[in-house]
Amino acid sequence: MSNLLAVFCILLGADDPARPEINPFPRQPLPEAILAEWKFDQGIEGWKAQHACELSAAGGVLKVRNTGFDPYFNRPVKVPGGELVLRLRARARATGLGEIFWTTDQSPAHGPDKARSFSLVHDGQWREYAVEFSVRGTLTDLRIDPGTDEGLVEIEWIRLARRRWHPLSIEKAEVGPRTVRFLVKNHEEAPLRITAFGQSHAIEGGGSIAIERPVLGKTPLEAVRAEITVQGDETHQPDLSQLKPVARTAFLFHPDADGDFVEIPASGFVLEVARDGSAARVRQGGRVVAALAPLAHRNGRLPALKLVSEKAGLRFEGEGVSLAIAVRGKEIGVAIASETECEGPVVRAFGALKQGLLAGVEYLGAGEASSSKLDIETEEHIRFAPDPLHVTMPLMSFVTDAATVAMTWEDMDLQPLYATPNFFDGTPDHRMALRGKKIAATIRIDGAPVEETIAWAVGKHGLPPLPPAPRTPEQQWDICLKALHGPLKTEAAWGHCAEPNWGRAPYADMASTIWRLTGKAPDLPKLVPGGAHVENASIYFVTGRAAEWKQSRHAQVQAHIRAQQPDGSYRYDGPMRRGHFENTASGICAHPAKLMLDYAWLTGDQEALAAGCRTLDYMKRFDVPRGAQTWEVPLHTPDQLASANSVWAYVRGYQLTGKKEYLAEARRWALSGIPFTYLWSRYPIMLYSTPPVFGATHWRHNWIGLPVQWVGGVYAYALTILAPYDHSVDWNHLARGILISAEQQQYPDGEWIGLLPDSFALKSQTRIPARINPCALVSLRMALDGQVDSLxxxxxxxxxxxxxxxxxxxxxxxxxxxxxxxxxxxxxxxxxxxxxxxxxxxxxxxxxx
Incomplete structure (x- = not known):
């Protein structure tokens, strides 16, 4: 083939939920077109209070006084639909999230399908907010919900604008043995002419072409850059003539290409660093298993670096960038300082993926792709560059059949990047990097499973100090009792949650908790098992009902034994299985194993012990905690509750059999639960809070970055069972941190005092219902304080x-x-x-x- 560009028409295939097409280089935004603007220097300018609020305007400021629950105000508009954004400058002293609703000529009723929420910061400071939304038809009404309850929100201006983008995008790069193909798409309805590499081409409206460039392969790192310009003349197409080119660089790493390297021996590998500072490669047993390629780049361009020192590692400088790299044991340290934002080190692991982790965001098994739609089907599935607030601890890792490569860092404001396969460069390797002006990262190379990378990161940074407890223990017991005697309780006894749609029953867990806290057993004609997320059976044994407890638990265990498959597994074929590669998971198996082995622990029942151990032996095949909440969350979705139940089951197995392999598995699953726990903080209530899953309810409602502390509480309780037998991590410290975060999240006063919110919004520091009973928190605190909570x-x-x-x-x-x-x-x-x-x-x- 000649060196001329080859141009092909492309027919895009159907999107695979397991491996969707991901473009990490989105369309370039253009200046927004303002459609309407309200500055309130002429009064409230057509906005009307609709519910639980009062509007007034003075001094060019709209004042919204929230007078009760669920305030909102609205304004009729008439704007053609499309991609819109509502911007406002406001300061808030209220509570809760903000939200916008809209109606159209095609859909005139308000509903969740036409709503977007945003985080209001209630600190009384002026801030700008932007809410992007898409409208079909003509926009007819805008409604703003300024928080969720009483308070004052002041708005300086509101602006409705149309979002605009560059008409071209480079959708992806595909790297073959001899060529790189860049797929260029025209998003306009009209055809466009473009210039690429000095040649002119036409793209039909809505069409795509592929532009192909040769791969030279002469250097270890090869940067293949495409710059595409829209053709237009200033007379007939002035907007097009002024557009900047769209550009994309594919960084190709050729592991065996010749180059001038400095070799640095390490523990178990050799690091070879290019003398021009462009890249480094890791050799293990004569094979390149990983690369730092490039070491740093800015917007797809490599800085011209010069090696200025070889003392205590290597130091490079040039073009406003300084870079240092050194080796210690199994670790590679990289420090980058840049005058403008840069990306690096770009760490690439080679080989077939066995496990992957971006703490708080991704937990992958063998051969799985990141940013898939198996856990989230909305646009939020795209998480190769997540909000840094969603990252629970500074850790990214890949485990392949060649090596384990993990990276950690200190500055949690840095932007992590994570992609497998590497859709940034169109190559089959696994890519992770950091973005910022000042980057300090440590990379570890070995052959350990992903759980050991978690242990490494925790050991390197240490568990953070405990957050301040919101109350004394006595005050804590007091608000828990107030919760149990408050809206949870009716004449029919208690609800799991306070909301009326949760049925009431004389739950044993609530009765046990009240007895533990007061020494007085509630007078109940019968008991119903359960009620809390951690069982408390003590009430049965102090009210003459132990035989009733045993009969109920024995029947439950027998049902699990009957449901067990011959190989010890449990199976799930309900609606939440969609997309998962098999009909079982660690969470599906761990729950019955925990119940059977708990029963064996309390009674010595040998049949339950044998059945539980069969499941433990089967569960050794799993490498991702997932599938524990299939009443609403996909089977495939990584889940801290699966970690919790697995720890609990394996510790019981170890206690009953003395098998050290079970204790090792308990520790492995305990480590797997740590990335669901925030080990850093930006807000008063954040440290040790626990986002429950790396996915969404029914693939739609995303839980990433949204703590659900009841799940963390079960995990923490399981850690208290493990702690006496494993000291590799201070499990009790971790558990107590989770407990304190839960106590911080409890409603501190008012109607819902002592109840635990189902979730907690970090940015707005808002408690989100349902409102859950606090019995599991009482059990956890008693267990951590060395007291008997149940039996x-x-x-x-x-x-x-x-x-x-x-x-x-x-x-x-x-x-x-x-x-x-x-x-x-x-x-x-x-x-x-x-x-x-x-x-x-x-x-x-x-x-x-």
Whole structure:
């Protein structure tokens, strides 16, 4: 083929949810066209209060006084639809998220399909907000919700504008053995003529062409750059003639190309750094397993760097960029300072993907692609450059069949970039990088699983100090009791949540919590199992109902044993399975395993133990915590609750069998839950909060960056079970941090005092219903403080005793630290034994009951 450009017409294929087409170089924005503007120097200018608010204008400021729950105001408009943006400058002293609603001539009723929320910062400072939205037909009405409850919001101006973009985009780069093809798309209805590499081409309206360039392969790093200019003349097409070119660079790394390198030996690998500062490659056993390629670039252009020092590593300078690289053990340190924003180091891992992680955003299994639609189907699935606020800890990693490559950093304001396969450069490697003006990163090279990269990052940075507790322990118990005696409770007993759509029942978990906090058992004619996210069975044992508890739990365990597959697995084929490669997952299996092994732990039941261990043995094949909330979240979606239940089940397996492999698995799953936990903070309530899943409810409502602390609470409780047996991480410290964050998130006063919000918006520091009972938080705090929250267990090889108080065994007797004058029941080898008040907490164990 000649060196001339080859131009091809392209027919785009259907989008694969597992590997959607991703363009990391979006269309260039053009200046917005203002459609309407309100500056309020002539009054309220047609805006009208509709609900729970009052409007007035003075001094060019619209004052919105929120008088109650769900305030909103609106204005009729008549604007052709399309891609619009509503901008406003405001200062707020209220609560909650802001939201806009709109109607059109085609859809005249308000609804969630025509709504967008935005984070209002309620600090009384002037800020500009922008809400982008798409309109079909003619826009007929705009409604603004200035928060969720009472307060004052002042607005200096509101502006409605049409978003505009460059008519061209380079949709993707495809790298072949000899060529790079850039796909160029015309987004306009009319045809356009373009210039690329000195040649002119025509693109039909809405069409695409591919422009092909040869791959030379003569240097380790090859930058292939396409710049496309729209042709137009100043007389007939002045807008086109003034457009800047669209550009895209594909950085190709040729691992075996000759070059002038400086070799730096490391632990287990050799780092070879190009003397021109363009790139570096990692050799392990004679094979290139990773590359830093490029070491730094600015908008697709490599700075001309000069090696100025080889002391204590290498240092490069040039064109407003300084770069240092050094090796210590298995780690490569890179520091970059640039006068303008740059990207680097661009770390590329080679080989077939086995695991991948971008903490808070992605948790990938073998062969999976990032930014897929398997967990989120809205535009939010595109997360190769996530909001840094969504990143829970500074960690990105890839595990391939060649090596494990992980990167961590200090500055959480840096923009992380993560793509597998590498759709930035159109190559099959796995790419991660940071973007900013001052970048300091550490890269680790070894062969460990992804969970060990988590342990490495935690060890390198340390767990942060605990956030301040919002209350004393006594105050904490007080607000929890107020919650249990407040809107949760009706004559029919309690709801799991306060909202009336949650049914009320005499739940054992609530009754147990009240008894633990007050010493008084609620007078209930019957008990219903459950009610909280962490079970508390103690009420059964202090009200003469231990046999009832055992019968209920035994039936539950038998149902799980019957549902178990011959290989020990559990299967799910419901609607949330769509898109997942199999009908099982760690979360699907861990929950029944936890229940069976918990029952075996309390009763010594051998059938439950054998069934639970079969599931534990099967679960060793899983490498992603997922599939624990299939009542609303896809089976495929990474999930901290799967981590929690897996830890819980494996610790019970270890306690019952002594198998160290089970303890190792418990630690592995405990590590897997850490990336769901914020280990840094930007807001008063953020540190140790826990976004539950890296995905969305029904593929639509995104949970990334939105803490759901009840899930973290279950995970933290599981960590308290692990902590006595594994000291590689301070699990109790992590669990207590999660607990304190939950207590910070509880409603501190008012009607909902003591209840835990279902989720918590970080930017606005807003509690989002439903409002959940606090019983699991009470159990977690008691467990961390060394108190018995549910049942204590002791065994001596011949006897297993479960009691609602601390218990020890010696000399053939059970010594129970129970209050004087209280009769209760215990389990001895699974059999119910009554302990009368006069027994003094001493129970002979010689004869089986």
């Amino acid at each position: 204590a267990v002791a065994g001596d090889g011949s006897h297993r005793v479960a009691a609602p108080f601390p218990v020890t065994l010696r000399d053939g007797k059970a010594y129970i630290q129970s209050p004087k004058g209280l009769g209760y029941e215990i389990l001895v080898n699974g059999q119910v034994v009554q302990v009368p008040a006069e027994a003094g907490g001493v129970v002979p164990l010689g004869a089986r009951p």
